[in-house]
Amino acid sequence: MSSELAGMPTELLLPEIIMLVGLVALIIVPNLGDARFRIPLTSFRVPVLLGGSRFGIARDPRLPNWITIGTLLASLAAAQMGLLSPSDWSGEVGNALVVDEFSILLSNIFISVLFLCAIAATHRIPADPGAEAPTEDDDEESGARKTDALFDNRRQVDFHILLLTTGLGMSLMAKSTHLFMLFVCMELASLSSYVLVGFHKESVEGGEAGTKYFVVGSVASAIGIYGMSLLYLWNGDLSVSGLSDSWRSMDGLDPLATAGVGMMLVAFGFKVGAAPFHLAIPDAYSGASSIVAGMLATASKAMGFVALFKVMIIVSMPESGESFWFVAMAAISLITMTWGNLAALSSDNPKRVLAYSSVAHAGYMLAAVAAIGSGLAGPEAKALIVTAVLFHLSVLVVFKLGAFLVLSSLETEGGSHRMQGLNGLARRDPILAGSMFVFMLSLAGVPPFSGFLSKLLMINGIVTVSAGTGGASSIVSWATSVEPVFWLAVAVVLNSALSLFYYLRMGLVMFFEEPEGEGDLICNTPLRAFIIALSALSLAFGIGPGSEFLVDIAHGAAEALLP
């Protein structure tokens, strides 16, 4: 083992190594001093025959959160170094992982999402719904005991272990150049996220959400793995470059290969939340805690798009001409964005609205991917489209996750399931309400926020692909002469206009009606600071040097991804 590792640039995997170390610490530290070692995520306790009861610090319910935040912060710093000097941090690790600008950007997306989730999770996961909150009558000691029961240390450990394994799986998945590796990492992240969704297993919604998400997700994964096995049957090699070479030299369409890729599309379609595989998503988001829902809407979606990029654009694009999945992808994207927006319009639960909006956003990005599949895109246009999608995935972290974080503050008082929970928020907590308003405008794609820039870049890509077509002078003949892919851009524009209504409704309801609760939302200071920072970033990434910086990074990543 050590001889194999020697000579391998393992330091390139520093963010993942840090997460691994943090994971080990998270398993061991809360058991220190105890005579029995608890197997994480279970109630098994293995006697180690040393020690007695746990140390005070090991019992502290805040400990797992501290470890996780520290780990993710260090890991994020390591990933950021790669972002700043990509050339020093690039290279192959073994024959299944590669660190390049693409994987560095994606790692940054994943780790920053999980870092923000960890910040938001501080004292947020009650262990036992029946546990009593401390009252003013309690003295210090009994109050602390009640708080400890409320935020059971063991339960906290489990939650944070799952956060770290999700991060580990996602971050490695972005680096993998081998489909098998890719699937294993994706399953690591997915299995962790199934448990996270169903973490509130005591409540009906939590259990239902977890079960639905797990059943649908595992069926989708099974189909994808079956598709992968067909690809293996066809090629005998699952490395992305090998598959891509065989695809290009393929004579006509091999049924095994086509079926394989088609089945993998189902698996990844579920991950990104594309219709018709999206049906479990609104239930999952509304049943899970807002933090987990935010993670699913940003990091998990980005993970699905990484897989789509690798399999659709790198592997199964022919040298020239239309790819076989173009029509399917275009149809899926149209259905996804329209369905998402229409469903969001008629929903009255803020979490479901955001879930459907996330479906709609997946539709916009799939439209951009479909434009690549049309085969009309030159290398420059391809890079532009991938840049646009990567930029969109990056800024989703800013405003989509930001919106979920605001909802998570509402959640502690039970107000995140009804639109009325947002009523009069501006009067109670002007800063959070203002930030939420910014996130809504950004989601709706109102200039100068980053949501507009990302949508405009995607539309730009699609229009560029169809540029030069449709030159006739009258409207009807012009409409028939333009390339069909152009209508995807029109669909994105019309859908964005449609989506304005529900975003504005959520944004404006905060300024109307009498608030239900009183006083500021329960929101710890770091989280509040990060929410303010995210709202500033959604402007900074939309206009001025900030946008240039991020677009350049996304462009570098796109260049690194495309052959």
Place this chain on the structure above:
Amino acid sequence: MILTILALSPIAVGALLLVLPQILPSHAGDQVRTFSRNMCMGVSLGLFAISTWAAAHSLSDLDWMAIGFGSYELENTPVDLIPYIGVSWHVGADALSLPMIWLTSLVVPISMLVEWDAKRGHLFHPLLLVMEGAMIGVFVSLDLFVFYVFWELTLIPMFFLILMWGGADRRYAAMKFFIYTFTASVIMLIGILVMYFNTGTSISDRSFDLEVILASGSTMSEGLRHIVWMLLLVGFATKMPSVPVHTWLPDAHVQAPTAGSMILAGVMLKMGAYGFLRVAVTAFPGSTVVFTPLLVALGMASLVYGAWVCMGQTNLKRMVAYSSVSHMGLIFLGIATMQPLGIAGALFMMFAHGIISPLLFAVAGAFKHHYHTLEIGSMRGIAHHSPWLSGHMMLGWMASLGLPMMAGFVAEVAVLIAFWMTFGWLVLLPALTLIITAVYYLTSMQRTIFESNDPHNGLLPETLHGEPRDITWHENAGMAILGGLTILFGILPFFFWDMMSYWSSELIDTVLVAAMESEGVKP
């Protein structure tokens, strides 16, 4: 540089004054609150001085008469904002925008003055300041992306002004205002985006710069040109507002606080006409010529319907709001004439209405403030109680109905003469509508100022307890300035008038004549 300061400094100062008290510890926050009102007034007066300097030829050596169509004074070197999609910070002013910039910098400090003692002034005055920056930004930006950003930004302070300081039905009005105008501007954005995508075949060629995007209008196919022109028209006509998309205006005006109404009527409505001339007419002169009958119909409908509805109003503010719709109709009529005189008349209408309507709303607001009612007829004989208010009301009402020697008269006469030159006897319809205008103004004036059951006391609403006061000094000062300017520009319209008529004839010569010839319309 000057225009950058004009647009950005009020936004920066206003936002800072709004946010600082929230962030600072409570003691320091209270200190910020106490001087925030004076600070806002100081900044807006400074901006007024700067814009006056820029406008006055003798002061700044800028010759507004010498700049040709399509070139700008006080232009900056474009600074890249989002180079990837061709957005830059590019500002400039010409004879179309300069009067509007000056007007904005005039109306905002006056509206602050009129509501000098507004409740929660530490929020109220900074919001007005942000509003000023956003509106000036609309007029100065020569990049359609930035133009659109400022255009939307004006909605947010106005939304809060209506929502937080409005009347009893403010929620409904604020919501209606926001959703109505926002939807319209999204439709306009779609038009702008089509123009943007037409500027090049790859992303590096495309640009939002006004010059590039206007030039791209001529490369579109004819059908697409008409569609984009329509999209732009929806956006701009809603802002103006023109019948049939005017319904947000009366609600917003009736509920808005006085200063909000003054700015809304004085400047915000002008953004619609400004954008229409700046973008739609300049980029698509052909479509403008083809759709001239539509413009006439819209303008005529606004003019006649607005005046007709005014006659049935019992609410003073609602009546003034509908009179705005009516007067904005004249702008479309002026543009539709395709005569230098008519377009200059439309431009002067924008300016004159920008001075007169704030005066009208200041008067209506003072009524609400001192008599606690806006119902015409529930207060009578106020000349006895509030001589100053009656005087201002009389002046404002007379100016708005188009009395000679007042600014509104100049514009109306110019538009009507040009209309007669183009459309002949059709001019009778707008001309006769002006009689309706006189009827509703004179009736409402007679019923409030003079009519009284008891010649010594007048009839006061029962809601009013005790002795009614005349208006406060700051209301009086604000109205007096506006009234004085109305007379000044009525007698001496030359300065802005010359600039506007020069710009109009340049517009006709460079853009519209060629379009009329190619469309087969006699120029």
